[in-house]
Amino acid sequence: FEYLSEEDPYLGAQLVASYVTGVQAQGVMAVVKHFAFNEQETHRDSESSVVDERTAWELYYPPFEAAVGANVSAVMCSYNRVGEDETPACGSEQLLGNDLKGAMDFQGFVMSDWGAAHSSDAITAGLDMVMPG
Numbered sequence: 001f002e003y004l005s006e007e008d009p010y011l012g013a014q015l016v017a018s019y020v021t022g023v024q025a026q027g028v029m030a031v032v033k034h035f036a037f038n039e040q041e042t043h044r045d046s047e048s049s050v051v052d053e054r055t056a057w058e059l060y061y062p063p064f065e066a067a068v069g070a071n072v073s074a075v076m077c078s079y080n081r082v083g084e085d086e087t088p089a090c091g092s093e094q095l096l097g098n099d100l101k102g103a104m105d106f107q108g109f110v111m112s113d114w115g116a117a118h119s120s121d122a123i124t125a126g127l128d129m130v131m132p133g
Contacts, residue, residue, distance in 0.1 A: 012063035020070040032067040034078035048081040090116045096126025
């Protein structure tokens with residue numbers, strides 16, 4: 001599935017935990033996507049999302065937090081750029097290192113979407129696996 005509920009953080013959080021648990025109970029690794037702030041398909045690889053910390057944690061992160069709480073195996077980062085400096089999401093230390101792996105205590109691996117890693121520096125930001133593009 002591409003999305004369970006992108007519009008409603010509460011509903012998304014309720015759905016994703018059950019989905020992750022059900023998928024992984026079958027011996028299949030679940031991957032949640034697209035982390036983070038991926039809100040459009042048109043020009044998704046060049047648009048930039050500037051989101052303040054409160055909005056991130058209240059509106060965008062709850063489904064990802066629920067997935068982490070359900071021990072999801074992997075998180076796929078998104079194509080879009082983030083922040084005032086327009087860092088690619090797959091290379092954002094704030095998103096991957098600080099928020100996902102730090103504050104959420106995500107223990108799985110982070111993979112890029114196909115062609116979404118723009119630099120080898122993304123590995124130091126928290127990206128674990130690069131999908132070719």
